[in-house]
Amino acid sequence: MRERILNSGVAAKIVMAAACFAASFSVCGQQAADPTLDKGVVSETSAPRSPLAGNPDDRYRIGPGDVLDIRILNRPNLSREAVRVEGNGMIRMPLIDDEIQAACRTEGELAREIAEKYTKFYRKPQVDVFIKEYHSRQVAVIGAVNEQSRFELQRRIRLLELLTYAKGPSPKAGQTINIVHTPRSLVCEKPETSAEESAGFSSYRLSDTLQGDPLANPFSESGDIITLPEATLVYVVGNVYTPLTIPLKEPITLSRAVAMAGGVKQDSKKEKVRIVRQEPGSATSKEIVVDLTAIEKKRAEDIALMPNDIIDVPASGGKTFLRGLLGTVAPSLAQLPVRVVP
Numbered sequence: 001m002r003e004r005i006l007n008s009g010v011a012a013k014i015v016m017a018a019a020c021f022a023a024s025f026s027v028c029g030q031q032a033a034d035p036t037l038d039k040g041v042v043s044e045t046s047a048p049r050s051p052l053a054g055n056p057d058d059r060y061r062i063g064p065g066d067v068l069d070i071r072i073l074n075r076p077n078l079s080r081e082a083v084r085v086e087g088n089g090m091i092r093m094p095l096i097d098d099e100i101q102a103a104c105r106t107e108g109e110l111a112r113e114i115a116e117k118y119t120k121f122y123r124k125p126q127v128d129v130f131i132k133e134y135h136s137r138q139v140a141v142i143g144a145v146n147e148q149s150r151f152e153l154q155r156r157i158r159l160l161e162l163l164t165y166a167k168g169p170s171p172k173a174g175q176t177i178n179i180v181h182t183p184r185s186l187v188c189e190k191p192e193t194s195a196e197e198s199a200g201f202s203s204y205r206l207s208d209t210l211q212g213d214p215l216a217n218p219f220s221e222s223g224d225i226i227t228l229p230e231a232t233l234v235y236v237v238g239n240v241y242t243p244l245t246i247p248l249k250e251p252i253t254l255s256r257a258v259a260m261a262g263g264v265k266q267d268s269k270k271e272k273v274r275i276v277r278q279e280p281g282s283a284t285s286k287e288i289v290v291d292l293t294a295i296e297k298k299r300a301e302d303i304a305l306m307p308n309d310i311i312d313v314p315a316s317g318g319k320t321f322l323r324g325l326l327g328t329v330a331p332s333l334a335q336l337p338v339r340v341v342p
Contacts, residue, residue: 060155062102062110063136063222064089070114073126078118082132095121107131139220141166143227144173153220160209160217162226169206174231175249177204177216182223232307236261239268239315253302255295257311264292267316275303276310 062068068083070093078094085091089103096117102110107129115127137153139162146167159177163169179202206228208216220226231247234257241262246252252260254275264270275288292313294300305311 059106060131060134060137060153061104061106062089062131064103065135066102066131067133067135068102068110069130069132070111071128071130072114072118073128075122075125085136093117103136137222139222139224139226141226141228144170144230145228146170153222156219158217158219159204159226160212162220163209169210169228172230172247173206173228173249174247175206176229177206177209178202178227178229179204179218180225180227181221182225234305234308235310236313237310238313239265240313241265248305248307252305254290254305254311255292255302257305258292258313264313265315269314269316272314274312274314275305276312277306278308 062085064085064087066085068080068085068091070080070083072078080093083091085102089101090099091102092099093114096114100110100113100117105113111127111129114129115125118125118127131154134152134154138150139153140148140150141162142148145163146169149166151162151165159179181200181202202218204216231249233245234248234252235243235245236257237243240258241264244261246257246260254273258264258273270292271294273290273292275290276285277288278285288303290303291300295302
């Protein structure tokens with residue numbers, strides 16, 4: 001069953017989730033593959049490779065938890081099915097005293113290694129290695145995407161391509177992509193990097209990633225948790241034509257927000273537009289009274305809005321701020337599930 005993680009938070013909370021996600025890999029290594037789990041890409045052994053796929057860096061390298069089929073021509077007593085790669089990256093084969101390193105090698109490289117070890121017993125043994133189950137490269141994409149999922153990678157894949165498998169950012173997405181890199185015991189691409197050094201946190205601008213900027217489009221690594229936080233909101237209520245919430249994906253001024261709400265109605269008190277602003281890190285709020293007419297006539301500076309600002313356009317007839325706010329928020333509340341608290 002596809003696992004979905006419904007909430008994204010600040011970086012500190014994501015890091016805590018990373019530890020749990022990384023721990024789940026050891027469990028995955030003890031279980032059969034989930035047939036319903038999203039497959040990021042097809043296996044290199046089951047599909048023709050394009051001319052661009054010939055780059056050795058893009059080939060899948062075996063990792064702990066993967067399950068292999070190892071076939072030796074005319075030697076059924078030596079062939080093995082469902083050989084699981086141990087946590088240290090090693091496997092065992094009949095007649096071979098020492099363990100064989102499978103991790104960080106491609107199917108072809110491991111086949112040649114096994115064949116070389118059997119040359120002391122047989123002349124020119126022919127060995128084939130196939131990856132039967134992929135378990136070592138799992139990543140998660142959560143937050144403001146159209147389909148939150150876990151993916152098992154069967155080749156190296158960049159962040160932008162992975163976002164396409166999550167069906168792209170949702171309309172609520174902000175302008176940031178955060179990646180938590182969980183510690184890994186084996187890092188094939190950079191052997192000199194320790195597990196501690198491979199752990200960390202990266203952040204990129206969504207617009208740069210979507211444009212394919214190499215600096216904002218890294219390769220996804222095993223255990224990565226990729227999250228797109230939702231954009232913070234501002235609210236436009238009161239005597240406007242279309243009260244609405246606006247995702248603060250980019251800087252927005254008061255006059256622009258009012259315009260996005262369809263503009264003010266004729267009986268509005270434009271000289272007394274209020275901005276209710278929550279003080280950062282505090283439960284208190286303050287009100288800023290703004291003359292929208294002066295802004296429109298360039299006699300006053302337009303005000304840049306902050307996250308969670310509420311813009312209230314009062315009416316001459318005395319329509320209350322609370323009524324306008326409820327008119328905007330109530331439809332959203334009606335969509336929330338009702339749960340019983342015992």
